[in-house]
Amino acid sequence: MVYWDVLQVRSWTLYVAATPFGLCRVTLPGESLDDDVKWRMRFMPGAQWRHDPGALQTFTQQLSEYLTGTRQDFFGTLDLYGTPFQRAVWQALLTIPYGETRSYQDVAQMIHDPKAVRAVGGANHANRIPIIIPCHRVIGKQGDLVGYGGGLEVKQALLKLEQQTRRIFC
Structure with missing residues (x-):
């Protein structure tokens, strides 16, 4: 069910x-x-x-x-469907703090596979639980917004929300 x-x-x-x-x-x-x-x-x-x-x-x-800007962290069980590599990437994404970003290269290094930058992008694209598994916090190497299933406008809105409300929580 x-x-x-x-x-x-x-x-x-x-x-x-x-x-x-x-x-x-x-x-x-x-x-x-x-x-x-x-x-x-x-x-x-x-x-x-x-x-x-x-x-x-x-x-x-x-x-x-x-x-609405009143929560930073999520709790609850996730039912993840994916390859072992995808699951490793998603677990790494869960460690990116609210209001911060990491590059695809950073995430590849977090999972101890520094050459897997493109594969990290593929795992982000396969993420079925965006926002909670915060793939919106992954950006290009030069700090540019790239690749987001909901569109770059949504990615930018989520990052802006976190930047604005992070000050409240800190």
Whole structure:
């Protein structure tokens, strides 16, 4: 069983899903319900889906608080689907502090594979739990914003939110 809900924060709509093992999906603004259904059919064929806001309340509340600038950290179990390399990258991303960024090269070094810069980008692209697994905090070597599934405008908005609210938390 996969439980899902819709979270509306400001002008952003996010679709959130979890299995009994943990959170497995967060969409980014701009992804439609049709996009989400296509994702479901590709990555979780045969799964039974049930709209159940109560099952996702912990995650939707935390995401709402994050997007309104009142939360820095997330807690809860994640149900990660990916290769061992992707999972290593995602675990490394979880260590990037709120309001800070790292380059793709930095992340490759964090996982002790300094030549895997492009593969780190591929793992970021495969991240099904963006925001919570903060792939938006990964930038180009020269500090430029590059590559984000939700678009660079969303990446910039998330980084700006963290920069502005980081001062409040520090």
